[in-house]
Amino acid sequence: MVKEIKFGRISRTANVRMLNDMHDVLYDKKQMSIKKNPELYYMYRDLYKDDYDFETIKKHNLRYDITVIPPKMIGREYVKTAGHCHPKVPDTDVSYPEVYQILEGYATYLLQKMEGGKVEDVVVINAQAGDYVVIPPDYCHITINTSDETLKMANWVCREFSSIYDPIKQRSGGAYYLLDTGFIKNPEYYKVPQIRYLSPVEYPKFGLNNGQDMYNLVTGIGKLKFLTSPLEYMDDFDYIIGN
Ligand SMILES: O=P(O)(O)OC[C@H]1O[C@](O)(CO)[C@@H](O)[C@@H]1O
Numbered sequence: 001m002v003k004e005i006k007f008g009r010i011s012r013t014a015n016v017r018m019l020n021d022m023h024d025v026l027y028d029k030k031q032m033s034i035k036k037n038p039e040l041y042y043m044y045r046d047l048y049k050d051d052y053d054f055e056t057i058k059k060h061n062l063r064y065d066i067t068v069i070p071p072k073m074i075g076r077e078y079v080k081t082a083g084h085c086h087p088k089v090p091d092t093d094v095s096y097p098e099v100y101q102i103l104e105g106y107a108t109y110l111l112q113k114m115e116g117g118k119v120e121d122v123v124v125i126n127a128q129a130g131d132y133v134v135i136p137p138d139y140c141h142i143t144i145n146t147s148d149e150t151l152k153m154a155n156w157v158c159r160e161f162s163s164i165y166d167p168i169k170q171r172s173g174g175a176y177y178l179l180d181t182g183f184i185k186n187p188e189y190y191k192v193p194q195i196r197y198l199s200p201v202e203y204p205k206f207g208l209n210n211g212q213d214m215y216n217l218v219t220g221i222g223k224l225k226f227l228t229s230p231l232e233y234m235d236d237f238d239y240i241i242g243n
Helices: 019-025 029-033 051-059 214-227 230-241
Strands: 004-007 010-013 015-018 039-044 062-069 098-104 106-115 118-128 132-135 139-144 151-158 176-179 182-185 195-198
Touching: 015 019, 019 039, 051 062, 051 214, 062 214, 098 106, 098 118, 098 214, 106 132, 106 151, 106 176, 118 132, 151 214, 214 230
Parallel strands: 118 195
Antiparallel strands: 004 010, 015 039, 039 062, 062 151, 098 132, 098 151, 106 118, 106 139, 176 182
């Protein structure tokens, strides 16, 4: 797999997530005893096409990343990201949101809202090239590639925080695993709601329309304020997540 991408005038080498990095979150941990440690996915963080864009992106406290996930089965489970949550925005009780766009291939997003260790809501969104998926505040999330094509996805997110992995790691993964036979509940969770299936969104107020390349929001970056000041947009997030 090519670990370097060219983006505008910038070349970037990937951070690679390996099978060994995923030990705690896999359905079938026996896969870890296999001596090989294959590469699972490639993260190209903090991309920009030129210095002018970078200044704009930085000024608005944002970051644009691309993630590439080739197809793979890990035992009976489809390849997935490790899964993470976001911290609360300082001086508020809501965590940072995020927005993804599929650039190539197909993705299944599993979103779970956690409150004091309890899962209150589980949402699954199936998406394909051009689609946008908004991760509202307080939803931890995992991306799964169930197709036989390489998934390439982009995200915009606030650049001021680091993701939190422990809530998913400590429970051996998300509330559900996606296996060749479909979703099954993760027994490490005590009570888990049934999955709600939602569709990807078009949301012009956030600049998410017509499947347009989300990177181009760099020229209308004010639309992405929902990522850094989510408290001002709670009604929009409720609408998007169907509450
Ligand atoms: O393995 P992780 O940290 O969950 O990341 C998967 C992708 O999600 C992001 O962290 C954005 O949420 C990307 O930077 C990364 O490529």
